[in-house]
Amino acid sequence: xxxxxxxxxxxxxxxxxxxxxxxxxxxxxLRRALLKAVAIPGxxxxxxxxxxxxxxxWGTGGVQVTASIIGPSDVLKVIDQGADDTTxxxxxxxxFANTAQVTTTTSSERATIIQTRHRVPETALSDGQILVxxxxxxxxxxWLEARESETRKMHALREYGVMHVSLYEDIAHHGRIxxxxxYPVLVEDAYIMRPSPIPKFDNPKLDNCPAxxxxxxxxxxxxYALPPYTRVVSLDFEDHxxxxxxxxxxxxxxxxxxxxxxxxxxxxxxxxxxxxxxxxYCNKRLAAQGRQEATA
Amino acid sequence: MYVAVKGGERAIENAHKLLxxxxxxxxxxxxxxxxxxxQQLSLAxxxxxxxxxxxxxxxxxxxxxxxxGDMIEAIFLVRAYRTTLPRFGASEPLDTDNMAIRRRVxxxxxxxxxxxxxxxxxxxxxxxxxxxxxxxxxxxxxRVADDPLPQSMPRVTGLLDAEGLIExxxxxxxxxxxxxxxxxxxxxxxxxxxxxALARGDEGFLLAMGYSxxxxxxxxxxxxxxxxxxxxxxxFIPEELGFAIEIGEITVTECEMLNQFKGxxxxxxxxxxxxxxxxxxxxxxxxxxxxxxxxxRARELGEASGAPAQDEEFVLYHSDNVQATGFSEHLKLPHYxxxxxxxxxxxxxxxxxxxxxxxxxAAE
Numbered sequence: 175x176x177x178x179x180x181x182x183x184x185x186x187x188x189x190x191x192x193x194x195x196x197x198x199x200x201x202x203x204l205r206r207a208l209l210k211a212v213a214i215p216g217x218x219x220x221x222x223x224x225x226x227x228x229x230x231x232w233g234t235g236g237v238q239v240t241a242s243i244i245g246p247s248d249v250l251k252v253i254d255q256g257a258d259d260t261t262x263x264x265x266x267x268x269x270f271a272n273t274a275q276v277t278t279t280t281s282s283e284r285a286t287i288i289q290t291r292h293r294v295p296e297t298a299l300s301d302g303q304i305l306v307x308x309x310x311x312x313x314x315x316x317w318l319e320a321r322e323s324e325t326r327k328m329h330a331l332r333e334y335g336v337m338h339v340s341l342y343e344d345i346a347h348h349g350r351i352x353x354x355x356x357y358p359v360l361v362e363d364a365y366i367m368r369p370s371p372i373p374k375f376d377n378p379k380l381d382n383c384p385a386x387x388x389x390x391x392x393x394x395x396x397x398y399a400l401p402p403y404t405r406v407v408s409l410d411f412e413d414h415x416x417x418x419x420x421x422x423x424x425x426x427x428x429x430x431x432x433x434x435x436x437x438x439x440x441x442x443x444x445x446x447x448x449x450x451x452x453x454x455y456c457n458k459r460l461a462a463q464g465r466q467e468a469t470a
Numbered sequence: 471m472y473v474a475v476k477g478g479e480r481a482i483e484n485a486h487k488l489l490x491x492x493x494x495x496x497x498x499x500x501x502x503x504x505x506x507x508x509q510q511l512s513l514a515x516x517x518x519x520x521x522x523x524x525x526x527x528x529x530x531x532x533x534x535x536x537x538x539g540d541m542i543e544a545i546f547l548v549r550a551y552r553t554t555l556p557r558f559g560a561s562e563p564l565d566t567d568n569m570a571i572r573r574r575v576x577x578x579x580x581x582x583x584x585x586x587x588x589x590x591x592x593x594x595x596x597x598x599x600x601x602x603x604x605x606x607x608x609x610x611x612x613r614v615a616d617d618p619l620p621q622s623m624p625r626v627t628g629l630l631d632a633e634g635l636i637e638x639x640x641x642x643x644x645x646x647x648x649x650x651x652x653x654x655x656x657x658x659x660x661x662x663x664x665x666x667a668l669a670r671g672d673e674g675f676l677l678a679m680g681y682s683x684x685x686x687x688x689x690x691x692x693x694x695x696x697x698x699x700x701x702x703x704x705x706f707i708p709e710e711l712g713f714a715i716e717i718g719e720i721t722v723t724e725c726e727m728l729n730q731f732k733g734x735x736x737x738x739x740x741x742x743x744x745x746x747x748x749x750x751x752x753x754x755x756x757x758x759x760x761x762x763x764x765x766x767r768a769r770e771l772g773e774a775s776g777a778p779a780q781d782e783e784f785v786l787y788h789s790d791n792v793q794a795t796g797f798s799e800h801l802k803l804p805h806y807x808x809x810x811x812x813x814x815x816x817x818x819x820x821x822x823x824x825x826x827x828x829x830x831x832a833a834e
Contacts, residue, residue, distance in 0.1 A: 191554060192554070195554070196554075197554065197556070220653075220654030220656070221654055222651070222652045222653050222654055223654070224553040224651075225546075225549040225550045225552070225553040225651075225792065226550060226553075227550045229546065229792075229795065229796035229799065229800065230792065230793045230795075230796025230797050230800070231796040231797040231798075231799065231800025231801075231803070232796065232800060232803065234796075254803070254804060255804045255805075255806045255807045256807060259478055259479070260804055261478070261481070261482055261803075261804075262803055262804070264478070264479045264482060265482065268479075291803075292805070292807045292808060293807055310797065310800070320783075321657075321783050322657060322783060322787075323657045323658075323783065348819055348822070349822050350818065350819075350822070352815055352819065353815075354808070354811035354812050354814060354815040355807070355808040355811045355812070356808075371805075371807075371808050372807070373807050373808065373810065373811040374811065375811070393793045393796060393797055395654035395655070396654070419810075419811060419814045434807065434810070435810070436806050436807070436810055437810055437813065451806065451807055451810070
């Protein structure tokens with residue numbers, strides 16, 4: 175699917191619902207929570223999550239955050255697994271085209287708001303942009319302590335020993351930290367935060383990012399944020415420094431060697447090809463190559 | 471091929487059309503009307519209203535029709551509608567003492583003032599399929615009693631209270647009642663928030679939790695003190711009037727469990743209460759709710775034993791079926807990227823493992 179076909183989708187405007195679905199009081203409540211989140215980077219702020227017309231787990235947190243900050247002049251991009259054309263991204267983009275009458279785009283550069291599930295775009299973000307993450311489980315300590323009443327105390331006391339022990343246990347058992355996505359980060363030397371289930375490949379993009387990053391967890395009723403240019407460090411050890419996934423292959427479509435690659439099974443005989451997970455990045459590179467060829 | 475993997479917009483649209491067609495079924499068969507659902511599937515309507523936290527029989531019937539009879543989907547539809555409605559305020563507490571009773575039973579006294587009123591219940595039916603119902607045109611009629619029921623009936627808990635055998639129900643009017651749909655949950659939860667969460671909790675989940683307490687996982691020694699079902703008036707105080715006016719009448723089922731309490735250093739032995747309330751006739755739900763409400767008071771009463779039904783965070787975080795179904799079912803959404811990361815780690819771990827094994831072999 176190319177960029178043009180997604181632009182200006184039919185948007186008749188839903189009658190009977192407020193602009194961007196949520197009522198203004200709810201949006202104000204959300205924005206208050208978001209302001210608090212921005213003021214305390216990495217801290218999980220409870221908020222009164224609403225039922226949305228899509229199921230929990232489909233991005234209700236991200237959708238509520240976007241609904242509370244979006245305005246008619248915004249340009250919205252929605253991705254899932256890095257792609258603009260995955261079913262859920264299509265559905266959420268349509269939701270806002272209908273309820274908020276905004277222009278939608280697949281371009282990471284043109285977008286003022288990018289809502290994402292499981293990826294950070296390969297294209298570097300810039301000042302004034304907002305990246306909204308859909309978060310399933312906001313609590314980084316959840317697998318180590320099931321109780322919210324306990325984990326809130328642990329954050330308050332910065333009692334993060336268990337997390338380091340768990341990473342160390344990985345090294346002791348496997349010789350390396352075996353976390354591949356939702357890899358925990360330390361925000362401004364204060365709170366440990368879950369970056370949402372992005373591959374650890376994307377973790378470095380969170381650090382010192384010029385864009386505002388907002389995280390919404392609808393079912394768990396939490397928002398948190400990374401204001402622009404926040405220091406975000408992936409947890410590691412001196413002798414086991416953090417590293418990201420690498421591929422021997424390059425993208426079969428655009429030839430990129432620097433992007434996160436999805437493995438696509440091509441037959442039942444072990445055939446594989448690797449393609450960019452970020453479809454816009456891939457298309458953009460392809461278009462640039464086409465232009466080069468045309469001028470050559 | 472690549473595009474097929476990523477799905478697409480047209481596929482979604484076509485799926486929606488197919489869904490609409492499947493919902494309607496064979497067009498030769500007459501379409502269900504909302505009054506039919508409301509009247510003849512009334513217990514389904516009651517459950518959708520209860521767990522959807524919205525009292526509107528017509529909307530609940532519409533939700534059931536749209537959801538093809540899927541309870542949780544219908545509840546979800548109602549919730550997503552409810553959340554957009556403006557909030558005027560909280561009604562006055564329902565006065566269930568003055569319920570226009572259609573059913574009222576107690577398991578603790580053979581007879582009591584007002585009597586046992588069985589009402590429309592499955593309790594004593596034989597569960598034999600009634601093949602006569604397969605045919606149209608059955609118009610059963612029940613005879614109206616000669617004398618109407620008394621205007622109000624004393625409660626079993628009231629009778630015990632008069633003797634001081636039961637804890638008094640504490641009323642705290644000092645602060646506004648919680649609204650779990652407008653605040654994030656916090657723990658320990660206050661009882662008002664807890665009862666609200668239980669009232670909209672999944673019937674099946676609460677049933678299993680309540681049942682587990684009866685099988686020894688946090689026994690509360692319950693008696694069904696009283697179950698009553700009937701119509702109650704809903705009163706509301708509009709700010710501009712300053713006094714209560716009746717805004718309507720709803721059917722509710724209320725259950726008060728009586729539970730043993732052996733006493734502690736500071737409290738004399740007495741009966742304690744578990745409370746359940748549901749819209750319409752949701753008796754199983756009201757009873758389960760009352761069992762779980764009481765089980766969740768374990769810590770307060772100093773009897774916590776670590777049973778699942780006594781664990782507030784466990785019960786309240788997992789009782790909401792709209793949340794649960796969303797998150798469990800979201801696993802069918804694409805996870806290509808995370809899976810790719812896992813593949814990559816797994817291959818590395820396997821390579822490390824093989825190298826280590828080879829080295830070990832070489833050393834031997």
